Amino acid sequence: MKRVIGLIIGLSAASQPAAANSLLDWMNEHRPAQQQNQPADSAQLLTLEPGQTEMYPRLSPNGRFLMTLSSKGKQAWISRRYSENGDPANPVSDDDRALDSAGWLDDGHIYYLSERAGGLGLWEKISDGEAMQRRIQSLRGMITQPILLPDQSIIAVRLKSARRSNNTDHRISKAGTKESFNNWSFPGFQAEIVRFNSDGSEKVLSAGVNPALSPDGKWIAFSMATGRSMHLFRMHPDGSELIQLTDSRSEDVQPAWSRDGQWLLFTSNRSKPDLRHADGGQWDIWRIGTNGRNLTQLTSDSARDGAPSMGLDSKVYFHSDRKISKEQRARHQLSSGSVSGFHIWTISAPVESQSTTN
Numbered sequence: 001m002k003r004v005i006g007l008i009i010g011l012s013a014a015s016q017p018a019a020a021n022s023l024l025d026w027m028n029e030h031r032p033a034q035q036q037n038q039p040a041d042s043a044q045l046l047t048l049e050p051g052q053t054e055m056y057p058r059l060s061p062n063g064r065f066l067m068t069l070s071s072k073g074k075q076a077w078i079s080r081r082y083s084e085n086g087d088p089a090n091p092v093s094d095d096d097r098a099l100d101s102a103g104w105l106d107d108g109h110i111y112y113l114s115e116r117a118g119g120l121g122l123w124e125k126i127s128d129g130e131a132m133q134r135r136i137q138s139l140r141g142m143i144t145q146p147i148l149l150p151d152q153s154i155i156a157v158r159l160k161s162a163r164r165s166n167n168t169d170h171r172i173s174k175a176g177t178k179e180s181f182n183n184w185s186f187p188g189f190q191a192e193i194v195r196f197n198s199d200g201s202e203k204v205l206s207a208g209v210n211p212a213l214s215p216d217g218k219w220i221a222f223s224m225a226t227g228r229s230m231h232l233f234r235m236h237p238d239g240s241e242l243i244q245l246t247d248s249r250s251e252d253v254q255p256a257w258s259r260d261g262q263w264l265l266f267t268s269n270r271s272k273p274d275l276r277h278a279d280g281g282q283w284d285i286w287r288i289g290t291n292g293r294n295l296t297q298l299t300s301d302s303a304r305d306g307a308p309s310m311g312l313d314s315k316v317y318f319h320s321d322r323k324i325s326k327e328q329r330a331r332h333q334l335s336s337g338s339v340s341g342f343h344i345w346t347i348s349a350p351v352e353s354q355s356t357t358n
Contacts, residue, residue, distance in 0.1 A: 041300045045328045046317070047086035047344040050337025054344045055180075055319040056307045059083060062107045063312040065127065067092065068344060069099055078102045078112070080127055083311065086344060090129045100144050100183065111136060111148050122146055122154055139196060142189070147213050147220075149237060154196040155220060157209050159189040181283075181304050181321075181342070184209045184223055184230065184253040193222055195237065205239035212255050212264075213237075219290075221245075221255040221264055232266055234290065245292045250281075258310045258349075263287050265308035265316060265349075271297065285318050287349060298349055305345075314349045 047054045052072040059066060066083040069076065070091075077094040081087060093102065097120070098112035104127075105111045111124045117135060120143060125133040137154060146156035186209075193205045208224040214234075221234045230251040235242045246252045250270035257264060266288070269281030285299040285308045299305045303322040310316055324339045 041347070043299055043301070043305075043320070043322075043345045043347040045322075045324065045332070045343060046346050047081065048324065048328065048332040048334060048339055049088075050334055050339065053341035054079075054081075054086075055342045056183075057309050057317040057319060057344050058102070058104060059309050059311055059317065060104050060107050060127075064107070065089065066309075066317065066344070067102060067104065067110065067127075069102075078110075080129070081344075083317070092127060092129045093125070101146050103147065105148060111146070113139075113143065113146060122148065137196065137198065145183070145209065145211060147211055149213070150217055152198045155205070155211055155213070155237060156194060156196065157191050157211065158194045159186055159191055162188055162190050181306055184251070193220070195239070203239065205237075206233070206235060206242065208233065210254050212257055214257050215259060215261045219261075221257065221290075223251075223253040223255065223266075232264060232288070234264075243292075245288060245290070246295075252286075254307050256308050256310060258287075258314075259312055262290060263310075263349075264290055265298070265310055267306040267308065271300070285316060285347070294352070296350065299347055304342075310349070311346075314351055316347050316349050318345055318347075319343065320345050 052070060054068040054070050056069045057066050063083060066081045068079055068081060070079040076099055078092040078098050080089045080092050082089055092110060093112060095112065095114050097114050101113035103111055105124050108127055109124050110127050111122055114121060114123045119138055120140065121138040122136045123133050124136055136148065136152060142159040143156050144159065146154050148154055191207065191209045193208045193211055195203045195205055206224065208222040211220050211222040213220060218236065219234045220237055221232060223230045224233050229249055230253050231247055232245040232252045232255055233242060234245060245264065248270050250268055252266050252268045252270065254267040255264045266286055267283055268286045269283050271284055272282035282302060283304040283306055284297055284301065285305050287296045287298055288294065298316060301320065301322055303320050305318050305320045308316050308318045319342045321342045329339065
């Protein structure tokens, strides 16, 4: 396309300079806004501790705390941090299954997968890491990425072996490992989104991964593969009214809702896609209206940006393995020690409203 435009401009300039100017004026006037105004990335580093990484930020309902997957050396755990400055508040859990499954139940409690009672189940505990723990529901199968609904039913991703028809092993070797940027592809497995009702019954809702519940509880956003691409969809928690939101030769994954329910944040390599490699391309944070309109790029960096989460003030939290500058080290009072790997960053999303949202 660039060659065609260049040829048109070149021929016009050689024969009719005035016509070339008119053509350029017309192109500038009608160029899409997204190409005219590529986002100036003003992301700010939030967390930085020597030898440690922080990933998958999740804001508490009141926005005061941030839950992250932290790791140092061979150790990994779920930690609670202050969202204002990124300072650690307390470790929440070092349960192996919690690393890919922790979510906020309310401002003071979290839920997570665990095998602590001899079988897989969804549990809850106080977010300060202390006191008793309660099993919400026992589960079977290879389960990851659970969401607890208000009626105590669970929506989660279940992996089924593509090589064996009868597989009851619930262990997932990839999920929850430190530095695991890709939590949407599981080679050798088929991923399906399942609703586990509180009475023990279950229903397969759709193929897909990365489910996210809307603030009003009426919609589930998720990502589903179509060929080599991954697109965003939404549906009701009972699996009805399936709606496709994105359609591009790229991978659109890890959707997260804005606090007003009008927008979906997501991770995508659509600016520089590479569909041959699972982590290929340039990964940035994007935003799209829940009606499939107003696509906007929020971050732009050659590093891997992912796992967005929206705060109360339109601040977007995400993890990234961007390079840390000397100024950023000094700002976090670090003069020595390794700071490579993923850390939590923030960027402000444009404040806009949609005229039409279904």
